[in-house]
Amino acid sequence: MLALSGAKTNNKRFSQWMGNLDIRVKVLTLFFLSLSLIFLKNPVGLAFLGVLSTVCLFSLGKYRMMMIIYLLLIVTWAFSQSLTWLLALFIPTMKEQTIAQTLIPFLRMWPLLNMALTVSLSMEIGNALLALKKMRLPRLIYLPVMVALRFIPGFINDIKQLRDCLLIRGIPLNISALILHPNRTLRLLIVPMIIRALRLADELAIAAELKRVGYGQGVMLEKTNFRWADSTFFVGAMLALVVAWNIPGSIVESGMHSSIKNQDQLQRTSESGQQ
Amino acid sequence: MINLENISYSYPFQSTKALTNINLQIKKGEAILVTGRSGCGKSTLGRLINGLIPTYFAGSLSGDMHIAGIDRKRHSFHDLTGLVGSLFQDPEQQFLSTTVDDELRTALEWRGYSSRQIDSALNPIIEQLGLQNKLGSSLFTLSEGEKQKVALASILALKPQILMLDEPTANLDIDSTRELLSILTSLKQEGMTIVIFDHRLYWLRALIDKFYLMDDGTISESGSFSDLEQLRTKFGLRSTQQAHLSVPQLTIGQMTQPGGLYFDALSFGYxxxxxxxxxxxxxxxxxxVIAICGQNGRGKTTLARLSMGLEKPISGNISLHGAIQSAKNRLQRGSLVLQNTELQLYMRSVTEELQSAVSEPDKKININATLEQFRMAGLQDRHPQSLSGGQRQRLVIACALQKKPEVLILDEPTSGLDGHNMEMIGQHVRAEAERGAAVALITHDHELINNCCDYVWTLQEEV
Known part of the structure; x- marks a missing residue:
């Protein structure tokens, strides 16, 4: 069972190399990538990471899902750019905001989304739980993560079943129903889901208590080593990060704050020039 | 082994007592059946024995209770978890892992056992339950019987003194039930105390030493298995005899009649x-009324989903009364009741729920009469999600019938229902067929099949 895609598996050989990698390597790569994306301001470097991470996601064979997500990203960016132009009519400093500046947050989201989806969609829950055990995380972290991983697929399945049950009762679940009857549609969705989530939480707590999870002496673990494919992927990913940081290109600040800052700098430069 | 004296209990915010003055003595090595009508207090008694009351269900508890030699007033819930093993009706509820091997090891790992100790504890149990070839399997790919074996193995690995089973055969086919009986018989011979809470009685004839019959929160009768037969009618119990199918198989000629639902050269796979x-x-x-039978995992529920257009076939047509119908049309003209009743109830009261199920919104239905028919009188204003499992199941079926469907499919409609309620569901199903609907019941329950079905349709392994 896969974490976010229910019980469906992709049997294509091409898609399996990501799934075969050690979960610890994938999570660590995602962590270092996220950290880099906070500070990296070079659009060329960000685009480089975006392309590489797209290859990883592409290898899973979820082309339709990729298309929808990229389309959403583009639409959101276009919306943001339109708003920037609109605001520029009323706030003069916004005229300084370049397309590259509005693009930067989306260039950051692109590799992050790719990698997060790659990790979650290529992860078998059972292996993820075992890997979490091997990571020797404190119980405070391990237990909630284990619970979330174990029950996310079940919860997604419940949502699908709820949709089916509503269809059987002749209640359509679409955007027009949400707009025309917002209260009714939300109640139909939310009430069973909350009840189910509460019951699931109770069942889980009871199952865990009966197994004495979180009590007693705790788990004794055997050491497991990385394989060469894991090490190669990790080294490759870290090298890609180094390249992204050192690739030639300009540093672009993003957001309205940067426009105001740019305006201040321009003013200061012109003032000093006049003096 | 289990000693309850003058136990009374009421759930939080409830004025009526769920258990009243319960006295129960169970000796070591005995196999005990606790039975009774739906809502009689069986589950509450089970929760008391395995310690979930008062740990998880606080409420008001009085009386003395000794379980496996320990006084519940002086010991915590965790002291009980090693002594009482509980097997739930749906074994998936008690799984914490995703693979068989990992699930079996989890509880022992958390007790600090080394890998070698775990192997030596598990190997004999794995062999006893025949799970050797399943260790690497995902729990989600197992049949219901296999899931139950895995849950049982993980309990037995902890060497409990008492084994409690809650409606263990509700989702099992006949072969899996037989296999469970054989396992329980050998556990009893090894000296384990077994307490079974169940409506289905026939399979327990050779196992149990004594039964306790509950009624309205009290133990009203007790005795040996043979005494149960004379109490059946009075207390609405299920049959004590194994029901042999007396219903003929559905023939190709009957399937291809012009009226009803027909699958033509259908292909489908996940x-x-x-x-x-x-x-x-x-x-x-x-x-x-057709009973759709077949082994767990054969595709019975999938066939129902295909009928209603919830799954799209790769190829083939589905027609209703001789005309090919789109998925949307089939959905509009049919009703399907699935097993997950919690997800099929949305409204704020039972009345609203029933009214919302009517296909013509302006048409008012007689709520009181409908509830009376489904033995739910007086529950008009209750929130549907606050009902018991059996009551929810009846309400969902009642809602499905309000639509006056041309095709009605019920998936395991009697799991958890007592004899009276099973007969009542049977009568409603027959009435629907007499009205002209094509009715199908997906069930392993031979008693129900004999009670109300015209034909049995067994889905074979290779179609």
Whole structure:
């Protein structure tokens, strides 16, 4: 069972190399990538990471899902750019905001989304739980993560079943129903889901208590080593990060704050020039 | 082994007592059956013995209770978890892992056992329950019987003194039930105390030493298994005899009659899995009640989903009364009741729920009469989600019937229902068929099949 895609598996050989990698390597790569994306301001470097991470996601064979997500990203960016132009009519400093500046947050989201989806969609829950055990995380972290991983697929399945049950009762679940009857549609969705989530939480707590999870002496673990494919992927990913940081290109600040800052700098430069 | 004296209990915010003055003595090595009508207090008594009351269900508890030699007032819930093993009706509820091997090891790992100690504890149990070939399997791919074996193995690995089973055969086919009985018999011979809470009685004849019959929160009768037969009618119990199918198999001629639902050369399989139906033809004749049988995982529920348009076939047609119908049309003209009743109830009261199920919104129905028919009188204003499992199941079926469907399919409609309620569901199903609907029941329950079905349709391994 896969974490976010229910019980469906992709049997294509091409898609399996990501799934075969050690979960610890994938999570660590995602962590270092996220950290880099906070500070990296070079659009060329960000685009480089975006392309590489797209290859990883592409290898899973979820082309339709990729298309929808990229389309959403583009639409959101276009919306943001339109708003920037609109605001520029009323706030003069916004005229300084370049397309590259509005693009930067989306260039950051692109590799992050790719990698997060790659990790979650290529992860078998059972292996993820075992890997979490091997990571020797404190119980405070391990237990909630284990619970979330174990029950996310079940919860997604419940949502699908709820949709089916509503269809059987002749209640359509679409955007027009949400707009025309917002209260009714939300109640139909939310009430069973909350009840189910509460019951699931109770069942889980009871199952865990009966197994004495979180009590007693705790788990004794055997050491497991990385394989060469894991090490190669990790080294490759870290090298890609180094390249992204050192690739030639300009540093672009993003957001309205940067426009105001740019305006201040321009003013200061012109003032000093006049003096 | 279990000693309850003058136990009374009421759930939080409830004025009526769920258990009243319960006295119960169970000796070591005994196999005990606790039975009674739906809502009589069986589950509450079970929760008391395995310690969930008062740890998880606080409420008001009085009386003395000794379980496996320990006084519940002086010991915590965790002291009990090693002594009482509980097998739930749906074993999936008690799984914490995703693979068989990991699930079996989890509880022992958390007790600090080394890998070698775990192997030596588990190996004999794995062998006893025949799970050797399943260790690497995902828990989600197992049949219901296999899931139950895995849950049982993980309990037995902890060497409990008492084994409690809650409606263990509710989702099992006949073969799996037989296999469970054989396992329980050998555990009893090894000296384990077994307490079973169940409506289905026939399979327990050779196992149990004594029964306790509950009624309205008290133990009203007790005795040996043979005494149960004379109490059946009075207390609405299920049959004590194994029901042999007396209903004929559905023939191709009956399937191809012009009225009803028909699958023509249907092919379907879930992504990445072998096809469930390959050029499959068959149907549900109009005005008849058909029992759809077959092993767990054969595709019975999938066939129901295909009928209602919830799954799209790879190829083939589905027709209703001789005309090919789109998925949307089939959904509008049919009703399907699935097993997950919690997800099928949305409104704020039972009355609203029933009214919302009527296909013509302006048409008012007689709520009181409907509830009376489904033995739910007085529950008009209750929130549907606050009802018991059996009551929810009856309400969902009642809602499905309000639509006056042309095709009605019920998936395991009697799991957790007592004899009276099973008969009542049977009567409603027959009435629907007489009205002209094509009715199908997906069930392993031979008693129900004999009670109300015209034909049995067994889905074979290769179609």
């Amino acid at each position: 992504s990445g899995q072998p096809p469930l139906f390959n050029n499959f033809s068959g149907g549900l004749p109009q005005g008849k």
